[in-house]
Amino acid sequence: MLKKLLFTFAFSFFVFVGLKAQEHTEAGHGEITPVHELEAEEHFDMGAMIMHHILDEHGWEFAHGVKLPLPIILYTSDRGLEMFSSSKLDYGNTYNGYQNHHEHIVRVNEAGVSDENVHPIDFSITKNVASLLISAILLILIFTAVNRGYKRNKGKAPKGLQSLLEPVITTIKDEVVKPNIGPKYEAYLPYMLTLFFFILVNNLMGLTPGAANLTGNIAVTLTLALFTFIIVHVKAKKAYWMHIVAPPGVPGWLKPLFWIIESIGVLMKPASLTIRLFANITGGHIIILSFIGIIFLFKSWGVGAGVWGIGAFMSLIEILVAFIQAYIFTLLSSMYIGTAIEEHHDHH
Amino acid sequence: MELLTPGIGLIFWQILIFLTLFFVLKKFAWGGILKALSDRENEIDSALRMAEETRAEMAKLKSDNEKLLSEARLERDKIIKEAKESAVTLITSAQEKAVAEGNRIISDAREAIQNEKTAMVAMMKKDVATLSIEIAEKLLRKELLDKKAQQSLVSELISEAKLN
Numbered sequence: 001m002l003k004k005l006l007f008t009f010a011f012s013f014f015v016f017v018g019l020k021a022q023e024h025t026e027a028g029h030g031e032i033t034p035v036h037e038l039e040a041e042e043h044f045d046m047g048a049m050i051m052h053h054i055l056d057e058h059g060w061e062f063a064h065g066v067k068l069p070l071p072i073i074l075y076t077s078d079r080g081l082e083m084f085s086s087s088k089l090d091y092g093n094t095y096n097g098y099q100n101h102h103e104h105i106v107r108v109n110e111a112g113v114s115d116e117n118v119h120p121i122d123f124s125i126t127k128n129v130a131s132l133l134i135s136a137i138l139l140i141l142i143f144t145a146v147n148r149g150y151k152r153n154k155g156k157a158p159k160g161l162q163s164l165l166e167p168v169i170t171t172i173k174d175e176v177v178k179p180n181i182g183p184k185y186e187a188y189l190p191y192m193l194t195l196f197f198f199i200l201v202n203n204l205m206g207l208t209p210g211a212a213n214l215t216g217n218i219a220v221t222l223t224l225a226l227f228t229f230i231i232v233h234v235k236a237k238k239a240y241w242m243h244i245v246a247p248p249g250v251p252g253w254l255k256p257l258f259w260i261i262e263s264i265g266v267l268m269k270p271a272s273l274t275i276r277l278f279a280n281i282t283g284g285h286i287i288i289l290s291f292i293g294i295i296f297l298f299k300s301w302g303v304g305a306g307v308w309g310i311g312a313f314m315s316l317i318e319i320l321v322a323f324i325q326a327y328i329f330t331l332l333s334s335m336y337i338g339t340a341i342e343e344h345h346d347h348h
Numbered sequence: 349m350e351l352l353t354p355g356i357g358l359i360f361w362q363i364l365i366f367l368t369l370f371f372v373l374k375k376f377a378w379g380g381i382l383k384a385l386s387d388r389e390n391e392i393d394s395a396l397r398m399a400e401e402t403r404a405e406m407a408k409l410k411s412d413n414e415k416l417l418s419e420a421r422l423e424r425d426k427i428i429k430e431a432k433e434s435a436v437t438l439i440t441s442a443q444e445k446a447v448a449e450g451n452r453i454i455s456d457a458r459e460a461i462q463n464e465k466t467a468m469v470a471m472m473k474k475d476v477a478t479l480s481i482e483i484a485e486k487l488l489r490k491e492l493l494d495k496k497a498q499q500s501l502v503s504e505l506i507s508e509a510k511l512n
Contacts, residue, residue: 136369143377150384190378219354223362
C-alpha cells in the first residue's frame with residue numbers, strides 16, 4: 001500500500017517534471033548556441049570536469065546533452081516562493097529575472113547584470129535532492145520488503161532480500177550499536193540502522209555513472225553529523241556534562257583551560273564526522289574522475305588502456321570505501337552516544 | 349571553495365527527507381525487523397536451553413535407570429542367595445528328619461522283634477517243658493513197664509540219694 005503510494009508519487013513527479021521540461025526545450029530550441037559544445041571539444045579542462053561531477057546542479061545531466069530538468073524552488077523576501085523548471089535557465093537563459101550562474105541562481109535586472117541586493121534562498125530540487133528522494137524511496141521499498149519477509153517467513157529461514165540484508169542488520173546491531181551504546185542500545189537502533197543504510201545506499205549510488213555525489217556533499221554529511229550531535233546532547237547524562245564542566249582531578253585554576261579544550265572536543269566530534277565522510281567520498285570521486293580525465297587528456301590507446309585498469313581498480317576500492325565509511329560513521333555515532341549516556345564511571 | 353560551503357537548500361531537504369525516512373522506516377520496517385530478530389534470538393536461546401535441560405534430564409534418567417538396574421540386580425542376587433540357603437536348610441532338615449525317622453522305625457522294629465523273641469522263647473520254654481515232661485512220662489512208662497526195671501530204678505535212686 002505504502003510502497004505503491006510512494007512509487008506513484010515519485011513516478012508522477014518525475015514524469016510531470018520531464019513533460020514540462022520537454023515543452024520548454026522544444027520552445028526554446030532556436031536559442032541554443034553551439035558555442036558551448038564547440039569549446040568543450042577544443043580543449044579539455046579536467047578541473048572543471050571534475051568539479052562539475054562532484055558538485056550539485058540544477059537539473060540532472062546523465063550524459064553530455066541528456067539532461068533531466070528538475071524544479072527550481074526559490075524564496076526571496078520580495079517575491080516569496082517561486083517554482084519553475086530548471087530547463088528555463090539552461091544555456092544561460094533568463095527566466096523571470098533569474099539566471100543560473102555556475103549553479104547559483106541569481107536575480108538579474110533588465111540589463112542582464114546580477115542584482116546584489118536580492119539573495120534568493122535556493123530550495124530547488126537539485127540533482128542531489130532528487131537523488132536523496134530516490135535513495136529514500138529505495139530504502140523504504142527495500143526495508144518494507146525485508147519486513148514483509150520477516151512476517152511471511154516467521155519461524156522459517158530468511159529468504160531473498162531478507163537473507164541478504166539480515167547479516168548486515170545483525171552486524172550493525174550486535175557489533176556496532178550494542179557494544180558501543182551499552183544496555184540501552186535498543187532505543188538507538190532505528191536511528192543507527194537508518195543512518196548506516198542511508199549512507200551506504202547513497203555512497204553506492206554516488207559511484208553509479210551519471211548519479212549525484214550526495215554523501216560527498218558537505219551539506220549532507222554536516223546534517224547527518226548534526227543529528228548525531230543533537231542526539232548526543234539531548235540524551236547526555238550527568239557524567240558527560242560533569243566531565244566537561246568539572247573534569248575530575250583537575251585543579252581549579254586549570255579548569256578554564258579544560259573548558260576550552262573540552263568545548264573544542266565537543267565540536268570536533270561532529271566536525272570530524274562531517275569531514276571524514278565528505279572527504280572520503282569526494283576524494284574517491286576525484287581520483288576516479290582524474291583517471292578518466294587522463295584518458296581524454298592524452299587521447300592515446302596505450303594510456304587509455306593503462307588508466308582504464310587503474311580506474312576500474314579504484315572503482316572497486318571505492319565500493320569498499322562506501323561500506324567502510326558507512327560503517328565508520330555509524331560506529332563513531334554509536335561511540336559518541338555511548339559515552340554520553342554512560343552513567344558515572346570511576347576510571348579517572 | 350564551493351565544495352566546502354554547505355547549501356541551505358540541501359540541508360533543508362536532507363533534514364526533511366532523512367527525518368521522514370527515519371520515521372517511515374522506524375514504523376514500517378525496523379520495528380518489525382528488530383522484533384522478528386529478537387524473537388528469533390529468544391527462540392533459539394530457549395530451544396538451546398531446553399535441549400541442554402533435556403540432555404541433563406536424560407543423563408539423570410539414565411543414571412537413575414542404571415541405579416535401579418543395579419539395585420534390581422543386587423535384589424535378585426540376594427533373593428537367589430536366600431533361596432539357595434533356604435533350599436539347603438530345607439534339604440538338610442529333611443534329611444535329618446528322614447534319618448531320625450528311619451532310626452526310630454528301626455529301633456521300634458528292633459524292640460518289636462525283641463519282644464516277639466522273648467515271647468517266643470518263653471512260649472518255647474513252656475512248650476519244651478511240657479514236651480519234656482510228656483517225653484519223660486512216656487519214657488518212664490516204657491521203662492517201668494516190668495517189675496525188674498522198677499526195682500533197679502528204685503535201688504539206683506536209693507543209692508544216689510545220700511542220707512546225710
